[in-house]
Structures are given as C-alpha cells and as structure tokens.
Amino acid sequence: MPLHIGIVACSAEGAALCYRTICSEGAALLGQHAHPEVSMHTPSLADYVSCLERKDLQGVGELMLTSARKLARAGADFLICPDNTIHQAFSYVEPRSPLPWLHIAEVVALAAAERGCRRLGLTGTRWLVDSAVYPEKLAAQGLQCVKPDIPERDEMDRIIMDELVCGTIKPESIAYFQSAIHGFKEQGCDAVILGCTEIPLIVNAENSALPTLDSTPLLARAALRRALHTGDAQ
Numbered sequence: 216m217p218l219h220i221g222i223v224a225c226s227a228e229g230a231a232l233c234y235r236t237i238c239s240e241g242a243a244l245l246g247q248h249a250h251p252e253v254s255m256h257t258p259s260l261a262d263y264v265s266c267l268e269r270k271d272l273q274g275v276g277e278l279m280l281t282s283a284r285k286l287a288r289a290g291a292d293f294l295i296c297p298d299n300t301i302h303q304a305f306s307y308v309e310p311r312s313p314l315p316w317l318h319i320a321e322v323v324a325l326a327a328a329e330r331g332c333r334r335l336g337l338t339g340t341r342w343l344v345d346s347a348v349y350p351e352k353l354a355a356q357g358l359q360c361v362k363p364d365i366p367e368r369d370e371m372d373r374i375i376m377d378e379l380v381c382g383t384i385k386p387e388s389i390a391y392f393q394s395a396i397h398g399f400k401e402q403g404c405d406a407v408i409l410g411c412t413e414i415p416l417i418v419n420a421e422n423s424a425l426p427t428l429d430s431t432p433l434l435a436r437a438a439l440r441r442a443l444h445t446g447d448a449q
Contacts, residue, residue, distance in 0.1 A: 217251035217252065217444075218292040218293060218441060218442040218443075218444070219252040219253075219254065219290050219292045219442075220237060220252070220253045220291065220292075220293065220295065220438050220441075220442050221253075221255075221256075221283070221287070221289070221291025221292075221295070221314065222234060222253060222254070222256075222286075222294075222295055222296070222297065223279055223283060223295070223296040224255050224257035224282070224296075224297065224298070225260060225263055225296065225298035225300075225301055226260050226298060226412070226413060227257070227260070227380070227382075228379060228413045228416065229298055229411070229412025229413050229431060230255060230297050230298075232413075232415060232416075232431045232432075233295070233297035233431050233432075233435045234255065234435075237251070237438060237439060238250045238253070240432075240435065241439055244439065244443060251439065251442040252290075254286055254291050256282040256285045256286055257282070258278050258282065260380065263275060263301060264376075267342050272304045272307060273304070273307055275301050275303065275304040276304035276308045278301075279296065279301060279304060279308045283312050283313055283314060286314070287313040291314060292442075293314055293316065293317065293442075294312070294314050294315070294316045295316065295317050295434055295437075295438045296316070296319065297319070297412045297431060297434055297435075298319075299320065299339055299340075299343050299348060299430055300339065300343040300411070302318065302319055302320060302348050303342065303343075303346045303348055305318060305348075317434065317438060317441060318352070320348050320349050320352040320430075321352050322433050322434050322437045323349075323408055323410075323428050323433055323434075324349075324352040324353050324355065324358065325356065326428055326433050327408075327428055328358065330406070330428075332358060332405050332406045332428075333358060333359065333405060334359040334361060334402075334403055334404050334405055335360055335361065335405070335406050335408050335428065336361045336395075336398075336399030336400075336404040336408065336425065337349050337361065337408050337410050338363065338371055338396070338408065338409060338410050338411065338418075339375070339408075339410035339411045339414075340371070340376065340411055341368050341371075341372040342372075343410055343411065344362050344371075344372075344410075345368075349408065349410060361402055361404055363395055367398070371391075374392070375411050375413060375414070379411070379417065382416070384416055389417045389422065392418050393418070393422060393423065393424065396418070396423050396424050396425055397424040399424075399425060400425050404425060406425050406426045406427065406428055407425045407426070407428065408430065409427055409429045409430055409431070410430055412430060412431040412434075414429075415429050415431055415432075
C-alpha cells in the first residue's frame with residue numbers, strides 16, 4: 216500500500232499546486248483516479264508572515280511542528296512542506312518532529328545535479344534569498360548559487376507576497392521575472408530555481424530564458440516516489 220503523505224502547508228496557492236501534482240501524477244502511476252492518501256494542515260499564513268517579519272524562526276518552527284503533530288495523528292507516514300521560505304526553520308523542526316520529512320531544497324539540489332547543472336539562479340521571497348537554505352543544499356552537491364541583487368530581490372518579494380500568494384497574475388510581473396531570469400543567464404547560470412512554490416503560476420519552461428527547476432512539482436514527485444516505495448525518496 217502507498218504511504219500516507221502529510222502536507223505541512225503555508226500558502227494556499229503553493230500547497231494547492233503541490234497537492235494537485237501529487238493527485239494528477241499519482242493517477243499516471245497507480246491508475247485512473249488513484250493516488251496515495253494525502254492529508255494537509257494549514258495554519259493562517261498571517262501567523263507565518265508575522266514570525267518571518269520578526270525573524271522568529273523558532274516561532275516558524277513551532278507552527279510547522281503544530282501541523283506535523285496534527286498530521287501524525289491523522290495517520291501520515293511522512294511529511295513535505297511546499298514552501299521554500301519556512302525551511303529556514305528546518306534545523307529546529309526536524310529533531311522535534313514526530314515524522315520524517317523530505318526537504319524541498321535537497322530535492323531541488325539533487326535534481327539539479329542529476330541534470331548536470333553547475334550554476335543556478337535563485338528566485339524567491341526576500342526571506343528565502345537572504346537565507347542559507349539553497350546555498351547550503353546546492354553546495355553539498357558541488358553547485359553554485361547566484362542570488363538576485365537587492366532591488367530585484369525586493370521586487371520579486373513584492374510580486375510573490377502581494378500578488379502570487381493571492382492568486383493574482385499580472386503580465387508586467389511575468390515580464391519582470393523573465394527579465395530577471397535573462398539576467399541570470401548573462402551571469403553564466405545554466406538553470407533557474409523557482410524557489411517559491413507560487414512562481415510557477417507565472418514562470419515555466421516555455422517562457423523562461425533558462426531551464427527551470429520548479430520546486431513545487433519536484434517536491435510532489437519526490438513525495439510520490441517515497442509513498443510508492445520506488446527507490447530513493449529524492
């Protein structure tokens with residue numbers, strides 16, 4: 216029997232994209248309409264944002280652990296979190312968690328290495344871009360991380376937090392991300408990490424100047440592999 220996937224959700228849009236991927240791609244592996252059992256818990260996004268604004272990573276971790284405990288009681292076998300930013304608290308969460316996790320940045324870094332990438336541009340919220348979440352996991356695979364400059368970081372953050380997490384899509388925001396990705400290409404990057412699970416609402420392989428490493432489906436597929444016992448969870 217497939218394992219029961221627990222989703223520790225943060226923003227609605229990112230969690231919904233991950234959930235839909237698990238269900239739709241699960242059917243391709245298990246048969247029509249079939250997918251592993253999935254449970255999700257989501258505290259208020261405002262609670263996470265409040266902790267992030269205060270740089271209270273322990274508070275972020277406690278919110279994640281509250282979800283983890285509820286999902287464990289619901290019968291989940293392992294956990295994923297379709298939100299890159301709050302993985303800053305992972306070192307606090309992991310040793311206290313009632314269940315094992317897949318780490319989203321580890322999943323992306325392994326996928327990048329398997330594809331032969333060497334130098335990757337990073338997009339995401341200002342909290343993520345300023346953190347060590349991706350530089351550390353990429354470095355473990357021998358990969359370089361290139362971050363946007365401060366004005367780009369701030370505008371990406373505004374688009375993500377004011378528009379994408381609300382499901383708002385604007386042509387000018389698509390164009391902004393496209394321009395930033397073109398800038399990564401000029402800096403010698405061979406791929407770009409969509410390091411916010413809402414970014415695929417506006418950026419994909421077809422409209423990006425670089426190959427994309429989309430953290431949302433990569434995490435969902437890693438969860439499917441773990442749930443179906445089909446080799447390495449990553």
